[in-house]
Amino acid sequence: MIGWVVTIGGPPGSGKSTAGRLVAEHLGLEFRSAGEEFRAEARRRGMELDAFGRYAETHPEVDRDLDAAMQALARPGRLLEGRIQGALCRRNGVPVRTIVVTAEEGERVRRVAARDGRPLADAATEVRTREASERARYARYYGIDLDREPADLTIDSTSLPPAEVARTIEAFLRSPGAGSTA
Secondary structure, three states, X not given: OEOOEEEEEOOOXXXXXXXXXXXXXXXXXXXXXXXXXXXXXXXXXOOOHHHHHHHHHHOHHHHHHHHHHHHHOOOOOEEEEOOOHHHHHHHOOOOEEEEEEEOOHHHHHHHHHHHHOOOHHHHHHHHHHHHHHHHHHXXXXXXXXXXXXXXXXXXXXXXXXXXXXXXXXHHHHHOHHHOEOO
């Protein structure tokens, strides 16, 4: 049993969701994704993801409600995927192990284009716009600067397959200092 909340964050297209699902499956953790919840809310409102992101820039309740719902789930046995969930857990005094998955921008853009079936140029615009919007919202709403937030483990997934990223995370979480109780 993992004795901590596990969070996985990182920029769009870094592979955090894919790795998070694999880790959760292998370690018997419940997987919850802030990104999936954000996309579901956009669909409920009949909005495209980029339009909903712009809407969230002037409607702080979008992020605050989503993040409050995610934080209500923050307990051992759960893996929360989301760019700021680790930072929010720390601020809320929740025992957490924060993992950040990164990748070079070009690779992230290729992944988003392939995932969404979009041209590379469109995916590049989407990735950059989304990152800028999220950074501005997190700073304004929470005072969080993602570049200054510490991580317990950072993995560059640019040239790693998802299974290797997951194995690295699992090994870290199973290490004695990471909070594993089994």
